[in-house]
Amino acid sequence: MASKKKNLIQMKSNGPNLTVTPRLQEAFVRFLEYHPAKRFSVNLRSWLLEFLMYAGSAEAEHLYHLIIDLDGLFQLLEIVQDEWKGERLD
DSSP states (O other), X not given: OHHHHHTOEEEOOSSSOEEEOHHHHHHHHHHHHHSOHHHHHHHHHHHHHHHHHHSOGGGOXXXXXXXXXXXXXXXXXXXXXXXXXXXXOO
């Protein structure tokens, strides 16, 4: 039981405490192996810009939260790219 606790990463932010389990860590790394951070970020930004230009997005009720959430995801992807510079990420 003690060894299981060693593998957990606990983070505290302004919100609820988060526990990053080994399973979650593995899923995150696996996702980034198949969806490189830089490529994913560029494609998602392109999709968002296309949506904003052509989909009548000014009327979308969820647009504010979408932009906030995507901005956070882009920041995460940029950190991943910076931290894993030695890895193949493109």
